[in-house]
Amino acid sequence: MRPHNMVEDHVFEIADRLTAADAEFCGCMKCLTDVSAYALSQVTPAYVTSDEGRNHALARLQSPETTAEITLRVTEAIAAVKSHPRH
Ligand SMILES: [Zn+2]
Numbered sequence: 001m002r003p004h005n006m007v008e009d010h011v012f013e014i015a016d017r018l019t020a021a022d023a024e025f026c027g028c029m030k031c032l033t034d035v036s037a038y039a040l041s042q043v044t045p046a047y048v049t050s051d052e053g054r055n056h057a058l059a060r061l062q063s064p065e066t067t068a069e070i071t072l073r074v075t076e077a078i079a080a081v082k083s084h085p086r087h
Helices: 006-021 029-040 051-061 064-083
Strands: none
Touching: 006 029, 006 051, 006 064, 029 064, 051 064
16 A cells, blocks of 8 residues: 555645635636645544555544644645736
């Protein structure tokens, strides 16, 4: 199993939800990708290489604290991309 960053799945999911809810967000593929990349570079990664590691990481990622942190980072990323779009 190659190392997988479990944080990615959560960032993509939250980014999809928050950008879809923001009527002022561009929504083109470039802006969406930039939001995920910006947020991912701010959040501590959670690399796993086994099913056991995956379960541990999932439990941590689903905690309210981690969800709140990822939501905050994605919100910051959306604001940054909106003020400086690269499309
Ligand atoms: Zn765009």
